[in-house]
Amino acid sequence: MSAHTLTDAPVTVTAHLVAKSGNAKTGPIPVSTTERASCPTSCAFYSGCYASHGHTRINWAKVPERGGPWAAFVGKVAALPDGQLWRHNEAGDLVHVDGVIHAPALRALVQANSGKRGYTYTHHRLTPANVRALRDANAGGFTVNVSCETPAQADIARAAGLPAVLVVSEPPAKGATTPDGHPIRQCPAERSAVTCANCGICARPDRQAVIAFTAHGPGARGVREALQRVRLEEATAGATR
Numbered sequence: 364m365s366a367h368t369l370t371d372a373p374v375t376v377t378a379h380l381v382a383k384s385g386n387a388k389t390g391p392i393p394v395s396t397t398e399r400a401s402c403p404t405s406c407a408f409y410s411g412c413y414a415s416h417g418h419t420r421i422n423w424a425k426v427p428e429r430g431g432p433w434a435a436f437v438g439k440v441a442a443l444p445d446g447q448l449w450r451h452n453e454a455g456d457l458v459h460v461d462g463v464i465h466a467p468a469l470r471a472l473v474q475a476n477s478g479k480r481g482y483t484y485t486h487h488r489l490t491p492a493n494v495r496a497l498r499d500a501n502a503g504g505f506t507v508n509v510s511c512e513t514p515a516q517a518d519i520a521r522a523a524g525l526p527a528v529l530v531v532s533e534p535p536a537k538g539a540t541t542p543d544g545h546p547i548r549q550c551p552a553e554r555s556a557v558t559c560a561n562c563g564i565c566a567r568p569d570r571q572a573v574i575a576f577t578a579h580g581p582g583a584r585g586v587r588e589a590l591q592r593v594r595l596e597e598a599t600a601g602a603t604r
């Protein structure tokens with residue numbers, strides 16, 4: 364455990380904000396990246412996610428030189444225009460200390476996002492402290508979606524009052540639901556010309572639907588293998604998130 368408490372632990376990770384993303388999926392909205400130390404080791408994809416490949420991997424490795432300290436990054440977010448939709452963490456996760464979300468760092472980001480429409484995803488564990496931090500962020504207008512690997516995990520997130528997304532091996536069938544009956548909807552960018560810039564569903568914390576993202580690209584095989592591993596663990600030990 365770190366010698367620091369969560370209120371005084373210095374934020375050492377850097378983050379970078381691109382004003383207009385060239386990512387075909389997000390469309391031309393501001394997009395950020397936080398360096399890899401922000402990722403929880405508990406993430407099912409920690410040893411290899413989609414961001415570990417291609418241009419995203421190269422850009423991710425350059426965050427310390429292209430980006431800046433957390434406070435400077437937060438200042439850039441605060442300077443975005445009112446109403447701006449933006450995505451936090453094309454790669455990376457929420458700042459943490461030993462798997463506990465750094466609540467002061469997140470609160471600073473939530474405040475900077477005031478009046479904007481920021482959204483992100485997290486693989487941090489849903490411990491009581493992390494759930495509190497995530498609820499506060501969502502209530503404060505910064506949408507943090509809980510990234511899940513099984514529909515049962517999505518139910519755990521929804522039961523905690525948090526918006527959920529789901530990584531899937533194959534696109535969900537029409538009308539698919541989680542075991543608790545939450546609708547599972549495929550991200551529209553996977554089947555049409557929609558981009559995040561003109562969709563924005565992930566920035567709505569009050570939505571019912573669990574948004575599904577299909578494994579794709581050069582990291583798809585590793586993602587499918589990780590999904591299979593999580594499903595097997597869940598079948599023997601029950602769902603955790």
Ligand code: SF4
Pocket residue numbers: 388389550551552557558559560562563564565566574
């Ligand atoms: S559901 Fe909409 S906002 Fe979310 S990733 Fe897909 S296109 Fe972007």
